[in-house]
Amino acid sequence: MSPFSTITRKPNRYSVVCEAAPKKKADSAAKRDRQAKKRQIYNKAKKFQVKTRMKKDIWKADFYVS
Structure with a gap:
């Protein structure tokens, strides 16, 4: 067995925060x-x-030059 087979990766536990931007008014756009x-x-x-x-x-x- 290779030495790399014993290494396990930890799962990413980042939280993703999505904030909704206010929608622009259609007429002004x-x-x-x-x-x-x-x-x-x-x-x-x-x-x-x-x-x-x-x-x-x-x-x-x-x-004029010529």
Whole structure:
């Protein structure tokens, strides 16, 4: 017999405490979702504006340098 066969493991005796978090109101969550979508569309548009402006400025700089 191997020496490891005599070792027995003790069962884990940890207690698990689960506290229920208060549920968020459905309407406020829906409002937050709507606002997030609006901000996402707005931010995406601004991002494209900045990219377009950068491309135009780089093109102008290259035009004047050449």
